[in-house]
Amino acid sequence: MLLSPILDTGISFIFFYFTLSTLASTLNEWWLQYRQSRGKLLKWSLEELMNDPLNKNFSDLLYNHPFIDLLKKKQTSYPPFIPNDIFTKVLIDLIADEYEKESGKFEQQENGEVVYENSKEIKEKIDRYKAGLDTLHYSDFKKWLETFSKDAKSEDELEKNISTWFNHYMDQVKGWFKIKVQKWLFIWGLVISIVLNINAIKIANSFWQNHQLRSEVTMLTEQWYEKNKSEVNQSEDIQSVFQDLKQLIDLPLGWSFESIQSSGVYDFIIAIIGWMMSALFISFGAPLWFEILGKIMSVKSSAQKDK
Amino acid sequence: MEMINAHIHTFNIKNTPERFLQYGMPSFIPRFLHPTFKKIIQQKSIARVAAKLIKNPFLSKHLAFILIGLLETQDLIFEKVKKAYPEGSKFVVLPLNFKFIGLGKLQNTYTQQLDEMIEVKRKYPNTFLPFVHIDPRADKPSKNKEFVEKYIRKGFNGIKLYPPLGYYPFDPRLEKVYEFAEQNNLPILTHFGQGGIYYAGKNMPPEFQNPPSFIKEYDHKIIPNKKNILFCDNFIHPDHFEAVLKRFPKLKICFAHFGWDFYKGKGKALFKRKELFDKIKIMLMDPAYPNLYTDVSYSLADKGFNKMLLKEIEENTDLADKILFGTGFYMTTQEKQSESEFYLNFRGEMGEAIFQKMAVENPRKFLSTEFFKL
Structure with a gap:
């Protein structure tokens, strides 16, 4: 019984960082081209x-x-x-x-x-x-x-x-360039995490505790994966998925005046750790997240078949 | 009119030492921040804005290096200056050996700079007229002469001296070079103005104050000064050159910039603004120095200088036979006018007859050697 929430939380979390990685990769590609x-x-x-x-x-x-x-x-x-x-x-x-x-x-x-x-x-x-x-x-x-x-x-x-x-x-x-790309992906990841206030700890917590949010994201992921499992349709499709994700009210994204006012030093430290974790996850790159997503989706489908 | 610009530079930022920016760096920037500052300012877009805002003379010079000197090769820099002049114009191209300026290692060695000039000359054999800079500290006297001879025989057109980098014209390691130049009617062009680039090492070597000399009868006077920029004017004292010319009277030498003053810093400069100009003027008219010339490079950026020069020529027409036209590109890029504006304005101000002498007749005489006729 516990397997489904764990899998769904994993799927939601992986898919969420997959979209962010794709977004960061697009920005990074543009930036690296601009800087030659x-x-x-x-x-x-x-x-x-x-x-x-x-x-x-x-x-x-x-x-x-x-x-x-x-x-x-x-x-x-x-x-x-x-x-x-x-x-x-x-x-x-x-x-x-x-x-x-x-x-x-x-x-x-x-x-x-x-x-x-x-x-x-x-x-x-x-x-x-x-x-x-x-x-x-x-x-x-x-x-x-x-x-x-x-x-x-x-x-x-x-x-x-x-x-x-x-x-x-x-x-x-090429190997040196990959290291350079990864470094810049981390920087872009950090920028995205701070600008959108994406705290990895809060995100994981929300997916785990909020059943409705988890179901919505899992459903979105399944629909998207079904359509794209053979080949990822890069940026445009992902950007629209990211927009869908952002519209989910329960997803702890963005800044609010009240939350800034009510947070203390402890919250701030947690936020920094969360942003750094987000940046690290984003720097893993979209291909890695896509591969993991594929594996976990097949685990889920075999679990459903067994049921 | 096949005109000659007798003073341009094409070396790029790779030919400068690693800490070149440091001597132009404002004192309020802590030393440990210099590399970061250098990295930021070496971004072309930032340098473009900074060049408009910054008025520090040395920083402006460095920014000129960035905006032009960041071009990958001397070839590209030469193509840039060529565009400003009529087809077929010739250019005397002056390299600099920055090895002894006291600001660290060069990215490309000096011989690499010269070899790259040979590459450019292969493309433009008739219009690119390279000189070879000799710094006496590079080697022993005979080796210095051999170095110069090697490049002259390869096709270089003359010799460049830049004493403010830290050597005197009477340095014994230059004697054989002068001998070779006199024998072969080779032109020597020396920096001759206050300000500009100078020795920037942390400590000034003791031989700056007590230099050896190959002219024993000449009693050189050196005025001490703790500031490098002010002390380095000692290297271009006209008396030093006069002593060299007494020893080598047929030596063909050009005092660049007509001794004009570019010093804009604090402290008392060794010479008053017009002092070097007047001294050069007297020497140019002295029949004892028949092969002495001067050029107007960089000085022509100063409208006051041009006016004064024209007045002097009107008073003494023979003076026009001793002056070469040159701009000092790309040091001039720190000024508001473009290279073509410099050339056209100066031509307009001097009038056709005088300009013809400065840009055609005089440089031809100056540049003709035993190896090449112009």
């Missing part, structure tokens, strides 16, 4: 690797290369993503160019025009790459570049080596 966070992190990660104080800042050269320049939305922004094949070609080109820079110089012609002249040309790209490497001072960056060309016998092999490495590195960058 993806592009900046990619630039930072390449700068860490390619800014070689003993030689040059190759990340600047990379971003100034016409291939990468074309990926920028505007001149002062960074591309959020660099395709693997483009990175590979540009890196080889930059290093090969070092050889040309070392041997080339500006000369004035008879008509007064200044031209850049390069006396020694090497045909094969892989040889130009190796010659470019030879012009660099010994550094970690040079050592890193040498690992690509050491066992490469052709240009294709060199490209493959760089490309494989870049793939792995981008996976790592």
Whole structure:
């Protein structure tokens, strides 16, 4: 008999934080796009690797290369993503160019025009790459570049080596970005929790104690889940569900002048803990809540079948 | 008219040291808050508003760095200045080695700054005329000369000096550089005005007060001052340069800014406002220094300066043969006028005949070397 209220409370609670997580994710996505966070992190990660104080800042050269320049939305922004094949070609080109820079110089012609002249040309790209490497001072960056060309016998092999490495590195960058997203989700979660006064302790308590509220939210969840269990229809649908949730009078959301007046220090401390918990729950992200919701819904349906 | 702007900068914020903002930071901001403040002010939208509101000369300079210097490459900065001038205009581009300014590590090394300039020159070989800045503290005398020679042979057009960063023109580590410059008719452009950027380290090294010199017969006088900004004017004392010119009389040298005064802080500056201007004027007209020039960079932002200059030229027409047109971009972005307004207003104020000398004939003479003719 007790199983149903526990399950319903769990379903209501999970669904409530799922909607909030989705809302926070939408805000977060907009915010990260506005701040060009993806592009900046990619630039930072390449700068860490390619800014070689003993030689040059190759990340600047990379971003100034016409291939990468074309990926920028505007001149002062960074591309959020660099395709693997483009990175590979540009890196080889930059290093090969070092050889040309070392041997080339500006000369004035008879008509007064200044031209850049390069006396020694090497045909094969892989040889130009190796010659470019030879012009660099010994550094970690040079050592890193040498690992690509050491066992490469052709240009294709060199490209493959760089490309494989870049793939792995981008996976790592994606991981860093996820951590960044989570951090910002927590901040947005905290903002939402404070603005709407969403205290996780009060919410859980209301779902547990208020039978009518619990039934209404569970019904709303079941209807929504039935419609969306195969695929979540993002933001718009969720936003309308959140509006429905907010209209439930018994749900302890929002601020009231009376409650502020009547609360003491103890209430305030509890509120802070509740907001922090809410922010933490929101930062878990909508996919996780959706997965848990799916599991608990199947437990409920099997429990109903057994009955 | 294929004009030449003989004084611009394209280095960006990556070429400055990590604590560059600190020397412009208002004293009421506690030191531990500086990194936070720097992070906030380096947001372009905030910097744009701050640039309009803040009148602190050093903070304004930093804001100019932020608004222009945050551009990713020197290429982008150069494209910005190019737009303000007729097609085919040439620009003398002056780098700065901030390594010894006393404000921490550089994000990009000085050689990276120069190598990036080579990249820009490859795109604009006829209009981008880079100079190489030499700070004598970088290396031994022969190495300094080798450093300069390497870049000159690569295609750089001249040498830049910026003594207020903490060195004297008579530094023994510069002697071989002057020799090389004189032999090859290379132009040297030196900062010559009060204010501007200066050595900002916490403690001033003892050799600032007792510097070694390669000109034994010259008795240099150094006026002590506890404030860095005021002490650093000692580095540009005209007597120091006169001593160098006596030793290297054929040296082709340009005193930037015509000695005009940008100092707006508290305390008594080493020179009175017009003192350096008058001294330079006398030196320019002295037949003992046939290769001496000056430029009007940044000073042309001051309408009073332009008026006075025109009056001086009208009184002594030969003076116009010794002046180069330059703006000092992008330091000028802290002023209300745009780069094209600076150029067009100055051209209008001087008149075509004088401007032709300043922006075409004189820079051609100044910039022609054993390596390149203009």
